[in-house]
Amino acid sequence: MFGDDFFGGSIDELFRKLGGDGFVEYSSVGPDGKRQVRRKTKGTVFGKALLDKVMTKRHVYFIFDYSGKEDVSAAVKDELVVNDYGEEVATGGKILEIKSKNKIISEYPLNETIRTKDMEFIFKNGILEVSFRR
Numbered sequence: 001m002f003g004d005d006f007f008g009g010s011i012d013e014l015f016r017k018l019g020g021d022g023f024v025e026y027s028s029v030g031p032d033g034k035r036q037v038r039r040k041t042k043g044t045v046f047g048k049a050l051l052d053k054v055m056t057k058r059h060v061y062f063i064f065d066y067s068g069k070e071d072v073s074a075a076v077k078d079e080l081v082v083n084d085y086g087e088e089v090a091t092g093g094k095i096l097e098i099k100s101k102n103k104i105i106s107e108y109p110l111n112e113t114i115r116t117k118d119m120e121f122i123f124k125n126g127i128l129e130v131s132f133r134r
Helices: 011-019
Strands: 023-029 035-041 052-055 059-065 072-082 088-100 103-110 115-124 127-133
Touching (some): 072 127
Antiparallel strands (some): 072 088
16 A cells, blocks of 8 residues: 555656656755755756757758747746745756746746847748857
8 A cells, every 4th residue: 555656656746747858856965964856857847849940150040830829929038936935046057038028938948159139030920040150
C-alpha cells in the first residue's frame, strides 16, 4: 500500500509532465545564511515555441508564428525570478519578451553572445521575425 507509487514515477517527473522542462532551478546559500532559489529558463516559458532560429555571420534571427494575433511587439528584458523572500531578483540573463495588445504572450531566453541593444522586429501576416546583431 505505501510502497506503491500512485503517480507511476517520481513527483519531479509528474511536475515535468504537467509543467514542462521550462526552467532549471539553482539553490545556494545567501549572504544572510538562508537558502536562495534561482530559476533559469531553458526555452519558451509560456506561449508558443520558437519556429526557427537562423544564424548568419553578422545576425541572429528568431522566427515565431503568432497567427490570429494582432499588434505583436518584442522587447529585451532582464530575466527576473522570485526568491524565497518573495522578491523579484535579476539572474543576469536577458529574455525576449513578446506582447500582444500589452499582454505578455511569450518569453524566450537569449544567449549572452547576442547584442541585445541592436534588436529589430517585424510582424507581418502572423509571423514575428526578430533580428539581433552578433
